[in-house]
Amino acid sequence: MTVAARHRVLCLAGSLRAVSANRAVLEAARELAPASLELVLYDGLAALPWFNPDDERDPLPPTVARLRAAVDGSDALLIACPEYAHGVPGAFKNLLDWLVGCPRFPGKPVALLNASARGSHHAQDALREILRTMSAELLDAASGTVPLPGAGCDRASVLAQPQPRGELEALLKRLARALGSD
Template sequence: MTHILVINGSTRAASTNGLFIKAIVKLTGDRAHFTLYPSVADLPPFNPDLDMEPAAAEVANFRAMLASSDRVLICTPEYAMGVPGTLKNALDWTVSSADFRLKPVMLVTASLSGEKAHASLLETLKVIEAVVAPETSVLVQFARTKVNAEGLITDPETRNAIGNALDSFLGDPCASSNL
């Protein structure tokens, strides 16, 4: 069974991205097993001086969760025309440890606009050598209007886009990846 670690770039309790995660889990059914990383806000601020062994407990836990997953799903909003600081901070902790190296990633940027965060995250994922196929990266604009509280994607176009990305992600994401 494929094991997918889920990272939500939003730390809000009532997160729209959380609802998209719920929707993706439902759409996947028994095709994979998901584990949600509790919160990117649990990680300390990245500091290269502290990036040494033994790592801080939460950093070690994050790295271990990444290491034990086959794939990673990232769902995130955009803040102030960029990647939420807490999510970027989490990714910064993985640079030296190379936890994302060759790891297939599905990226969903669910935001009001989201274009800049989406593009920026794709650059970051590339530099940390994650495998992101074009088919497994989806930008959902006006996201709040496209999913309901039950985790049902109410916009047919978005449901199709996420469904197709998921099918590709659960298949062979290396087929048309950035590698």
């Protein structure tokens, strides 16, 4: 019997909110992921310094080095990012700026998870453009919307609602297929 490869997926929530629908959907995803996926939630967004190209030399700021190591150690990224003022929130754009110089980022498979019931298509479009510019491999077949009610939504409420739960499970199965581990 052949054991399927297990793929490590780094989950990036684009919100700094203490109670975030984007973080909640990623926490729920960890519980619903097929056995072939190991979902790891990155929790250092708030600790990253503001991007400055002068700081991109050795040694990197420790929080940036940890971020890059987490990205390097993953087979793919799963991003759930809110929309703010029709764009990507500044803190999350800052995280992406730190990854531009990450040597192992080009070609990294990335799936986008939209947790907004209203669509937040401006942020999703901006993320796609930024990630294409960074040479990410966008996994469109594994990306999608899991509409949640918004602020105040937690992991338990995502898991308790049949529609978002089912859509999240389907998205995770597509991600496993895209990574060749279904």
